[in-house]
Amino acid sequence: MQITKHIIRAFTVSSQSLVILGLLIACLLSPSYAQTAASNDHETATTSATEAKLRATVINLESIQKSIELKQGQLRELNNNLAKTKDPLEKQELEKKISDINSDITDLRASFENITLGGITRSILNDQPEQPINWQDELEQVIRPLLSTVKEFTAKPRKIDTLRRESDRLQAQIKAVDKALDSINSFKSQELPPAISKQLDQLLTDWQQRKLDTQRKLEVSQYKLNSLLAESDSWQVSTGELIKEFLRGRGLTLFYAIVVGLLVWLTFKGLLTLFWRWYYNTKLATGIRRAPLLYYGYRLTMLIFILFAVLLVFYVRGDVLLLTLALIALVGAALALRQTLPRYAAEVRLLLGVGPVREKERLILDGIPFKVDSLSVYTELRNPELEGFIRLPLHKMDEMVSRPVNKEPWFPCRAGDFVLLASGSLARVIRQTVELVEVAVMDTIMQMSTRAFLEQNVRNLTREGFGVACLFGVDYQHQAICLDVVADKLKADITSHFERSGMKDDIKEIMVEFSSAGASSLDYRIYLILNGSAAKAYYKAQRLVAQACVATCNREGWIIPFTQVTVHTVNDSTQ
Numbered sequence: 001m002q003i004t005k006h007i008i009r010a011f012t013v014s015s016q017s018l019v020i021l022g023l024l025i026a027c028l029l030s031p032s033y034a035q036t037a038a039s040n041d042h043e044t045a046t047t048s049a050t051e052a053k054l055r056a057t058v059i060n061l062e063s064i065q066k067s068i069e070l071k072q073g074q075l076r077e078l079n080n081n082l083a084k085t086k087d088p089l090e091k092q093e094l095e096k097k098i099s100d101i102n103s104d105i106t107d108l109r110a111s112f113e114n115i116t117l118g119g120i121t122r123s124i125l126n127d128q129p130e131q132p133i134n135w136q137d138e139l140e141q142v143i144r145p146l147l148s149t150v151k152e153f154t155a156k157p158r159k160i161d162t163l164r165r166e167s168d169r170l171q172a173q174i175k176a177v178d179k180a181l182d183s184i185n186s187f188k189s190q191e192l193p194p195a196i197s198k199q200l201d202q203l204l205t206d207w208q209q210r211k212l213d214t215q216r217k218l219e220v221s222q223y224k225l226n227s228l229l230a231e232s233d234s235w236q237v238s239t240g241e242l243i244k245e246f247l248r249g250r251g252l253t254l255f256y257a258i259v260v261g262l263l264v265w266l267t268f269k270g271l272l273t274l275f276w277r278w279y280y281n282t283k284l285a286t287g288i289r290r291a292p293l294l295y296y297g298y299r300l301t302m303l304i305f306i307l308f309a310v311l312l313v314f315y316v317r318g319d320v321l322l323l324t325l326a327l328i329a330l331v332g333a334a335l336a337l338r339q340t341l342p343r344y345a346a347e348v349r350l351l352l353g354v355g356p357v358r359e360k361e362r363l364i365l366d367g368i369p370f371k372v373d374s375l376s377v378y379t380e381l382r383n384p385e386l387e388g389f390i391r392l393p394l395h396k397m398d399e400m401v402s403r404p405v406n407k408e409p410w411f412p413c414r415a416g417d418f419v420l421l422a423s424g425s426l427a428r429v430i431r432q433t434v435e436l437v438e439v440a441v442m443d444t445i446m447q448m449s450t451r452a453f454l455e456q457n458v459r460n461l462t463r464e465g466f467g468v469a470c471l472f473g474v475d476y477q478h479q480a481i482c483l484d485v486v487a488d489k490l491k492a493d494i495t496s497h498f499e500r501s502g503m504k505d506d507i508k509e510i511m512v513e514f515s516s517a518g519a520s521s522l523d524y525r526i527y528l529i530l531n532g533s534a535a536k537a538y539y540k541a542q543r544l545v546a547q548a549c550v551a552t553c554n555r556e557g558w559i560i561p562f563t564q565v566t567v568h569t570v571n572d573s574t575q
Helices: 002-029 033-084 088-116 135-188 194-231 235-248 250-282 292-317 320-351 394-399 450-455 476-481 485-500 532-556
Strands: 362-365 368-374 378-382 389-393 418-420 426-432 436-441 444-449 466-474 507-517 522-530 565-570
Touching: 033 088, 033 194, 088 194, 135 194, 235 250, 250 292, 250 320, 292 320, 320 394, 368 450, 378 394, 389 394, 418 532, 426 532, 436 450, 444 450, 466 532, 476 485, 476 522, 485 507, 485 522, 485 532, 522 532
Parallel strands: none
Antiparallel strands: 362 368, 368 378, 378 389, 418 426, 426 436, 436 444, 466 522, 466 565, 507 522
């Protein structure tokens, strides 16, 4: 029943979300009455401006047509002169003039056609020859929408710049023609022979015609420039139109893609929530950490579905530019992953729990045992007996190996324990961290690295107790009582001395046995096992044993041979 309720609740929330999204889309797409009225006023003003523009265009076309007719008349006259002349130089000059006039007529007709067709040229009707298919062409076809969009976006500014430069060039030509006419007029003011005067008249007519032709070209160029500038609204209106066009076109496509991506994400999240609720109700809650493979597989599948859904939206909407950009981004991501994929694969293995290091296991780092507390972007290593922790990047863990944790110590001591160092000195542990261990030796504070401390193989006297061993000998004249009386009295006196020192309860076991007959003495092996609470009195315990043995000999009158007292320490396992 609980699972059914969760499913019904999830579908209810999803239905409400879809209804809200539908209302938002409807509000976004439905125009208001005020916008309609404003658009009607704008259309009226646009119609008036269009009629005025057409009238000006007709006048300009009439001027171009007159220029064409004049050029054709000049061309016929030059052709007649060319047919009559027999001078090679004059014939060559006439042919050049005819070529220039033909070029001018072609330009005027092209301008006439360009203005009449609203800027459209015949080149768009030309058939393009088929090209052989190769990967370069295919790549060009893919990125062509992006380049076309950039070209289209900059087409108008580039046309305006070209026309401005053309106008400047024509104005410079007119100035040069004026200088040439002034020069010819200066000669005309002088008395000249008839032949020279006739030649100057011909040059004057020719350059005056050139000035008229250049002025007509300038008028056409300025007309085109003014037409483009007249089409440009104020930047506020242009920006508003661009924003509206974006929202109705590519912006709406992006909105649909985001909505579809969110719906896919919410759907997968709801399915994961329902799965874990079902899993918890049928089994003890173990959490996602117990199933990392399932969790990361879910995230990868969700990412693939989101990408597929976004690309499908771009395809259905027919937005080639966004589809091209998305594909380029995916290809770039794939190329970038090619270099880092092995590293990411190793990190994924670690996160999924199938790598050489796993969470809650034990590993050795710089000679110190650590527990893998968590595996993530940064891995945390902790030692339960040491202060602090070590944080390492995830890729470093692929170089290590961990193993399951058994019942074994993490460190040989804790703060407050008494230990024997490699030098034989008794030390009290003050503080131990992942980097340093601080100890007190004979009331002097010492610091050493944690690794160096471990390498000393210290003996912890506090953790499980310690043993004190002593070799004591008596003279051979006490041979008759050496197997019973001597051993019993030594054991009793040692216990008595420890009792008077307040350390009787610290004795776990005491042994006094005849060991061997030496070269000059009868030797006894004395061994005590003391509790860890008496570790502070480690040296005192050795002294108490020696004092008790000597006191017993003094009281009983036993002779102690020379150099026959030897005291040393042993491990707890020494017998």
